Amino acid sequence: MSTTSNEKSYFDLHTSGIGYxxxxxxxxxxxxxxxxxxxACTIAALVGSAKDPSYRYFDVKVSGAEAK
Incomplete structure:
Protein backbone atom coordinates (compact mmCIF):
# COMPACT_ATOMS: atom_id res chain seq x y z
CA MET A 1 0.00 0.00 0.00
CA SER A 2 1.37 3.43 -0.88
CA THR A 3 0.24 6.86 0.18
CA THR A 4 0.68 10.12 -1.63
CA SER A 5 1.85 13.08 0.38
CA ASN A 6 0.89 16.57 -0.78
CA GLU A 7 2.96 18.32 1.86
CA LYS A 8 4.92 21.31 0.66
CA SER A 9 8.65 21.06 1.13
CA TYR A 10 11.11 23.92 1.19
CA PHE A 11 14.54 24.94 2.42
CA ASP A 12 15.25 27.50 5.14
CA LEU A 13 18.55 29.29 5.57
CA HIS A 14 19.48 29.99 9.19
CA THR A 15 22.83 31.63 9.76
CA SER A 16 24.74 33.72 12.25
CA GLY A 17 27.88 35.74 11.82
CA ILE A 18 29.16 39.08 10.63
CA GLY A 19 28.25 40.90 7.46
CA TYR A 20 27.91 44.34 5.94
CA ALA A 40 16.09 46.18 -0.95
CA CYS A 41 19.73 45.78 0.03
CA THR A 42 22.73 43.51 -0.40
CA ILE A 43 24.28 41.73 2.56
CA ALA A 44 27.98 40.92 2.24
CA ALA A 45 28.45 38.05 4.71
CA LEU A 46 31.90 36.96 5.83
CA VAL A 47 32.54 33.22 5.36
CA GLY A 48 35.53 30.95 5.81
CA SER A 49 38.54 31.11 8.07
CA ALA A 50 38.82 34.07 10.44
CA LYS A 51 42.38 34.60 9.17
CA ASP A 52 41.40 34.64 5.49
CA PRO A 53 37.65 35.30 5.12
CA SER A 54 35.79 35.79 1.87
CA TYR A 55 32.40 37.31 1.13
CA ARG A 56 29.12 35.70 0.17
CA TYR A 57 26.50 38.12 -1.17
CA PHE A 58 22.76 37.99 -0.52
CA ASP A 59 20.46 40.36 -2.41
CA VAL A 60 17.36 40.70 -0.23
CA LYS A 61 14.03 42.50 0.00
CA VAL A 62 13.48 44.37 3.27
CA SER A 63 10.19 43.46 4.94
CA GLY A 64 8.40 44.52 8.09
CA ALA A 65 7.53 47.98 9.33
CA GLU A 66 10.20 47.93 12.05
CA ALA A 67 12.98 47.19 9.56
CA LYS A 68 11.94 50.01 7.26
Missing part, protein backbone atom coordinates in the same frame (compact mmCIF):
# COMPACT_ATOMS: atom_id res chain seq x y z
CA UNK A 21 24.79 45.96 4.52
CA UNK A 22 25.42 47.43 1.08
CA UNK A 23 23.45 48.93 -1.80
CA UNK A 24 20.39 50.00 0.20
CA UNK A 25 17.90 51.13 -2.45
CA UNK A 26 14.27 51.64 -3.31
CA UNK A 27 13.30 49.43 -6.24
CA UNK A 28 10.71 50.95 -8.60
CA UNK A 29 7.95 48.63 -9.80
CA UNK A 30 6.18 48.95 -13.13
CA UNK A 31 2.63 47.96 -13.90
CA UNK A 32 -0.43 47.18 -11.89
CA UNK A 33 -2.64 49.54 -9.96
CA UNK A 34 -1.28 48.45 -6.60
CA UNK A 35 2.37 48.22 -7.62
CA UNK A 36 4.49 50.02 -5.06
CA UNK A 37 8.26 50.40 -4.86
CA UNK A 38 10.03 48.30 -2.23
CA UNK A 39 13.21 48.57 -0.19
Missing amino acids: IQRVREVPVRGGRRAQPFL
